[in-house]
Amino acid sequence: MSVDVDKAARPPQDAPPPMPEPIKAVPVRHYGRWIAAVVVIGLLALLIRAFASGDVNWGAIPQYFFNADILKGLRNTLIITVLAMVIGIVLGVILAVMRQSKNPVTATVAWVYIWFFRGTPVYVQLFLWFSLGLVFQYIDIMPIYKDEWSDFMTPFLCALLGLGLNEAAYMAEICRAGLNAVDEGQTEAAHALGMSQGKTLRRIVVPQAMRVIVPPTGNEVINMLKTSSLVIAVQYYDLLQAAQNIGRDSGAVVEMLILAAAWYLVATSVLSVGQYYLERYYARGSSRQLPLTPLQRAKAKLSGGSNHPGGVA
């Protein structure tokens, strides 16, 4: 993987020659950029004016921002996102390994699973889980559990299964791509050292695959947060449901939708920051020097030192 010969690693020459006088020249004027900027700002102003003159009761948004129902909906949205992703990742890893397996039965089953769950809309799948009560009257897991289907399949479980099982199909493909991206020489080197199949996977292949797996998985989390708004279809009380309820009762329909959008934005922004640090962690060793995080850069600036990248490897 890393065969490029690193010339930069050699000690730098001592004392660089003194810098001569910098060139002084008239820079090229980019009139096109100015025009484009004016046009864009103008269009933005029109948009803002349109919304300002619209009959939006902006005051309702801060008023309901920390409303108990909204916060409950937000909490449920976050819970369903996290749990559905956990199911998605765990099942996705299993499916990815099954698809790579030499056993044709497990490989085919995994393929069919991915084919079905990726091939049908998640909205339809949610409805399907919700409606299975029409064909199953009871759930009967022989010795352990028996109940009426409608009592068993709560909105929460519908939402969780619908989102989680769908996500597993996507995560399986992401994991498979990650495992395949690791150079075969890595496996050979580990085997040549006498490492077992499992150790090779755990110690050598997976940590390197993570570099490929983490970024798209972060996207999936952010996507899941937004897709979870579809669980309104199975009566699960999420952020959107809460906002709509309030909107219906108070008549501030649009205001509450804007409020929901604002909360989704806050949540996705927080997740993006988390993803940035996770990616950084798994990039160690892949580039010679990791760039500073925004925080480290700010600190370096504040301490007045040069903003030369320090030795963070």
Added chain:
Amino acid sequence: MTAGKTASKAVPMVKAEGVHKSFGTAHILKGIDLEVAPGEVFCLIGPSGSGKSTFLRCINHLEQVSAGRLSVDGELVGYREKNGKLYELRDREVAARRRDIGMVFQRFNLFPHMTALENVMEAPVQVKRESKAGARERARKLLDRVGLGDKTGNYPSQLSGGQQQRVAIARALAMEPKLMLFDEPTSALDPELVGDVLDVMKDLAADGMTMVVVTHEMGFAREVGDSLVFMDDGVVVESGHPRDVLTKPQHERTKSFLSKVL
């Protein structure tokens, strides 16, 4: 120079009898017979595609032999023989045998997510269950030995090709192998970096390590090698002492190959 000549009566370190290897319809090895004595530096040369790397990879079972018998230190590679019947080894048993055979690859194959020190420590800790402290101590010594005592904390991407290959050699030595396999260890290096790697290999040879080396470095073969085999198209064309084969080749194909590389 090495113990090779005196120990030739002992069990050969590597013994190949009529070894064949084919990938599907491609017949790569067409009956290889050779013996590597303990302590010997055994060089394999030949044009690319002649099967020398494939043969090397058969020795530690990265490739499975299609026909013939191949044994390392008296033990059959990849099989157990019982009452005249062959049983395939389980993955666990294959892994156990590989512990005694070090391998150095053309493209280094260092673990990029680990520092040089961690690369060298990995197998002793994970496979031999050595204590971390002990393994770290030994890893430091090994890196010192290959001249990289000051690079222990560097990741492979922060090392030059020659340095990476020397870490790879230290990594293989950490398992204290009885046999070292080198698969064109200097072919991916800048010419000016080749010397450092060859020096480490010479040092190993002087220590009496048994080495099978696939190489294009005729100088190394002549200087350090105890035996040399010229392979072409899946067969051994000519073999003997490096000085004899390189200076007085008997075979037409050997002559034409050497005229191109020397």
